[in-house]
Amino acid sequence: xxxxxxxxxxxxxxxxxxxxxxxxxxxxxxxxxxxxxxxxxxxxxxxxxxxxxxxxxxxxxxxxxxxxxxxxxxxxxxxxxxxxxxxxxxxxxxxxxxxxxxxxxxxxxxxxxxxxxxxxxxxxxxxxxxxxxxxxxxxxxxxxxxxxxxxxxxxxxxxxxxxxxxxxxxxxxxxxxxxxxxxxxxxxxxxxxxxxxxxxxxxxxxxxxxxxxxxxxxxxxxxxxxxxxxxxxxxxxx
Numbered sequence: 001x002x003x004x005x006x007x008x009x010x011x012x013x014x015x016x017x018x019x020x021x022x023x024x025x026x027x028x029x030x031x032x033x034x035x036x037x038x039x040x041x042x043x044x045x046x047x048x049x050x051x052x053x054x055x056x057x058x059x060x061x062x063x064x065x066x067x068x069x070x071x072x073x074x075x076x077x078x079x080x081x082x083x084x085x086x087x088x089x090x091x092x093x094x095x096x097x098x099x100x101x102x103x104x105x106x107x108x109x110x111x112x113x114x115x116x117x118x119x120x121x122x123x124x125x126x127x128x129x130x131x132x133x134x135x136x137x138x139x140x141x142x143x144x145x146x147x148x149x150x151x152x153x154x155x156x157x158x159x160x161x162x163x164x165x166x167x168x169x170x171x172x173x174x175x176x177x178x179x180x181x182x183x184x185x186x187x188x189x190x191x192x193x194x195x196x197x198x199x200x201x202x203x204x205x206x207x208x209x210x211x212x213x214x215x216x217x218x219x220x221x222x223x224x225x226x227x228x229x230x231x232x233x234x235x236x237x238x
Contacts, residue, residue: 054141
């Protein structure tokens with residue numbers, strides 16, 4: 001046998017035996033019980049507060065708004081930040097709503113062609129990218145983003161500013177709660193992105209730098225229902 005065949009043979013010999021499904025179910029139940037015994041059930045407003053605090057601690061800028069007010073809020077902030085070209089997915093209702101709210105100074109661009117056809121334009125002229133997160137983890141301030149053809153991973157990775165929208169009702173207390181509620185075991189997507197702040201790195205001298213491997217800035221808008229926002233602390237929701 002050659003080296004490849006020997007290596008594959010060792011791997012096959014070391015493969016674990018199949019585990020009965022009932023044993024897996026007992027293991028899952030045990031893990032669920034472990035977290036349930038340690039987790040305190042939090043109301044939506046508490047999850048929002050935790051999400052906001054964790055993201056802010058990671059140097060993200062967080063906005064709280066309602067379904068009615070968030071497009072105008074983000075459009076205004078884009079104008080104030082002198083953003084000229086915004087990448088978004090107009091096939092989503094949120095992308096269309098933001099596009100309609102944009103001032104004349106901001107041009108919307110969608111991801112309607114292969115990256116090979118406009119790579120230079122993407123890397124050199126796009127100021128910001130807008131995505132909609134599937135959910136969020138309140139304990140760590142983490143966004144869960146599932147890329148798709150209209151909003152590929154590039155949307156949140158390449159532009160220097162990433163703007164992410166997450167709905168308050170989609171917030172989970174922690175990762176285990178998200179995995180169970182969203183039934184990840186039923187089928188994981190090809191690419192699942194978890195974002196907890198702007199891109200940052202540090203060197204051996206512990207000098208922290210932002211934007212080395214992704215966006216320098218992260219804006220997160222947490223969208224609340226009108227009724228929920230009305231019960232929040234005054235000034236929290238826009």
